[in-house]
Amino acid sequence: MSKRTIGSAVSLALSVLAVGLSGAALLFATGTLDAERPVSADFASQARSYLLENPEVLVESFRLLEERQQAAETNELQVVIAERRDEIFHDPAAPVGGNPQGAVTLVEFFDYNCPYCRKAIPVLAEAEEANDELRVVYKEFPILGPGSEFAARAALASQKQGRYEPFHEAMMAYSGSIDESSTLEIAAQVGLDVEQLKQDMQDPQIEEAIGRNLALAQALRITGTPTFIVGDEIVRGLVDAATLQEIIADATTPGER
Structure with a gap:
């Protein structure tokens, strides 16, 4: 598997994780799930239903992930530029x-x-x-x-x-x-x-x-x-x-x- 393929797979995994976390946070925040009680076995079904009804959550999650990745890369490259300025x-x-x-x-x-x-x-x-x-x-x-x-x-x-x-x-x-x-x-x-x-x-x-x-x-x-x-x-x-x-x-x- 090439480095590019591995990178794409990692990015996809991070995206899926970000979407899941964002969706879960919204489910708790809106009261769809009760934060005081254990997550039920049908959590995945509830999260999926919520995300289907609110697709903007996906868009926002991807946007935030992209912004964070770009910011991290920019910071990393600025360090390289500073270290190798001469x-x-x-x-x-x-x-x-x-x-x-x-x-x-x-x-x-x-x-x-x-x-x-x-x-x-x-x-x-x-x-x-x-x-x-x-x-x-x-x-x-x-x-x-x-x-x-x-x-x-x-x-x-x-x-x-x-x-x-x-x-x-x-x-x-x-x-x-x-x-x-x-x-x-x-x-x-x-x-x-x-x-x-x-x-x-x-x-x-x-x-x-x-x-x-x-x-x-x-x-x-x-x-x-x-x-x-x-x-x-x-x-x-x-x-x-x-x-x-x-x-x-x-x-x-x-x-x-």
Whole structure:
């Protein structure tokens, strides 16, 4: 049984338990059951009848359960962010864009073959233009196959030639699939020395940097792209420019400069 299946089963069991407890509490509270006398053998029948007549109890129970689970997960992730703040915001291997000395840091986990990451490019550009204090940290997160892995290594290696941002933007603007061939083609187009790039890609530190990103994503329960981190908030999936700018404006980042 997979972890996802086990998790679903546990969630279902908790939901059923929450429904039962909520229903029982209401039965006692409304006098349908007498709290002063032992529960009779037909308790299940009474509870079932009450819930059938009052289905809103089920809705409310599920809502409360979901809220509690979300709150618990949020608290847990905020602890992880606090404990791994330097790794998230200040990994020396992670490329930095925007204003490197900016007061607000936005971290993006992305994959070059993710269509939504490509759609996020103009959103990020607009955010940078609107906030000259925005510092952007790029986390290579190649989860969509060998082509993405090759592109991520090439992108990190391009830093040695000082061409990460134009290379990154060109790959994100590419209309086709990013694989080894297209990566090297784009590298040549943006002025990179392709042979030097191939050599630099063999640096063990590049593989280590990608490995750290993958492990960090697992700790933060990041499974898709794009995912953004601003302050102690994790934003999963593509958002519009107005929403992203609102999140940036609300961020408090005293320790991330």
